[in-house]
Amino acid sequence: MPNIGSVLKSEIQRVARKELRAETQQLKKTVAQYRGQIAELKRRLQALEQQVRRQARGSGRAAATVSDEGADDDSPALRFSAKGLAAQRKRLGLSAAAVAKLLGVSALSVYKWESGKTRPRARQLEAIASLRKLGKREAMARLAA
Secondary structure, X not given: OOOHHHHHHHHHHHHHHHHHHHHHHHHHHHHHHHHHHHXXXXXXXHXXXXXXXXXXXXXXXXXXXXXXXXOOOOOOOOOOOHHHHHHHHHHHOOOHHHHHHXXXXXXXXXXXXXXXXXXXXXXXXXXXXXXXXXOHHHHHHHHHO
C-alpha cells in the first residue's frame, strides 16, 4: 500500500501541471497574436518604404527636368545604363558587333559598356540615345546600307 505522503505529492504535481498547462496555453495564444501583429506591421513598413522610394525617384526626375530646363546649353543630359544598353540591343535583336557597327565603335567597346567596365564618351552617348528611337527594321536597314 502506497504511503499517503507519496500519494499526496503525486496529486499536487498533477494539479500543478494542469494549472501550468492552462497558463501556458493562454501565453501561447497571446504570443501568436503578437507575432501576427508584428508580421502585419512589417508588411506595412515594407509597403511604405517602397512608396517612399518611388516618390523619391519621381521627385529626383522632376528635379532633373527642372535643372535641365534652366540650363543654357543645348545638349540634353543623357544617362547611361549598362543593363539598358544590353536590353536595347536584345530588343533590336542585334549582336554586340552589329550594334558596334551602327554606333561606329568596336565590338569590344560595346562589350565593355554592357559589362559595366567602362562608360561611353559624350559623343557615343548621343549615338546610343539614337538607338532608342530605332526599330528592328530600321536597324537592319542601316546595317545593310
